[in-house]
Amino acid sequence: xxxxxxxxxxxxxxxxxxxxxxxxxxxxxxxxxxxxxxxxxxxxxxxxxxxxxxxxxxxxxxxxxxxxxxxxxxxxxxxxxxxxxxxxxxxxxxxxxxxxxxxxxxxxxxxxxxxxxxxxxxxxxxx
Amino acid sequence: xxxxxxxxxxxxxxxxxxxxxxxxxxxxxxxxxxxxxxxxxxxxxxxxxxxxxxxxxxxxxxxx
Numbered sequence: 245x246x247x248x249x250x251x252x253x254x255x256x257x258x259x260x261x262x263x264x265x266x267x268x269x270x271x272x273x274x275x276x277x278x279x280x281x282x283x284x285x286x287x288x289x290x291x292x293x294x295x296x297x298x299x300x301x302x303x304x305x306x307x308x309x310x311x312x313x314x315x316x317x318x319x320x321x322x323x324x325x326x327x328x329x330x331x332x333x334x335x336x337x338x339x340x341x342x343x344x345x346x347x348x349x350x351x352x353x354x355x356x357x358x359x360x361x362x363x364x365x366x367x368x369x370x371x
Numbered sequence: 372x373x374x375x376x377x378x379x380x381x382x383x384x385x386x387x388x389x390x391x392x393x394x395x396x397x398x399x400x401x402x403x404x405x406x407x408x409x410x411x412x413x414x415x416x417x418x419x420x421x422x423x424x425x426x427x428x429x430x431x432x433x434x435x
Contacts, residue, residue: 264385268384271381274415278380278418281422316434
């Protein structure tokens with residue numbers, strides 16, 4: 245199964261990082277970034293199946309389509325922000341990590357503004 | 372999941388570390404700094420192509 249390859253890859257990457265950590269800490273950081281990228285690429289390619297299945301379900305159920313696209317966008321933003329944030333924390337720059345996280349939250353709120361406004365219009369319509 | 376990228380980066384790292392030691396022992400600190408910088412830039416180029424690869428994958432998968 246794929247999971248064994250991923251775990252073996254991660255362990256191998258970590259061992260290489262520890263080997264290089266003493267002489268060249270910056271090279272070890274770049275190595276950890278590369279390992280992280282490799283693993284996330286495999287994970288993200290697996291998500292495409294889920295996304296296409298969700299699209300089919302939404303089409304069949306006839307619910308408004310842009311809700312799903314919004315959810316998918318927000319998860320993508322969360323994925324990338326998490327990726328960058330952990331790299332910053334690994335490098336010891338937790339200040340930058342929190343700023344990155346705050347920027348991610350702002351982006352997500354901006355993305356979901358139309359949804360909030362449509363929700364409010366629906367609610368006022370009910371009252 | 373190509374593991375040879377990790378081999379490349381680790382190899383360059385070790386090579387730069389060894390070269391650094393040799394050059395500093397030989398008394399040429401500036402050249403040691405130069406090799407460190409070139410090694411770092413080389414590795415950064417490798418990682419940046421992988422980062423663009425990741426962002427393209429995310430863009431296609433999530434249809435951003």
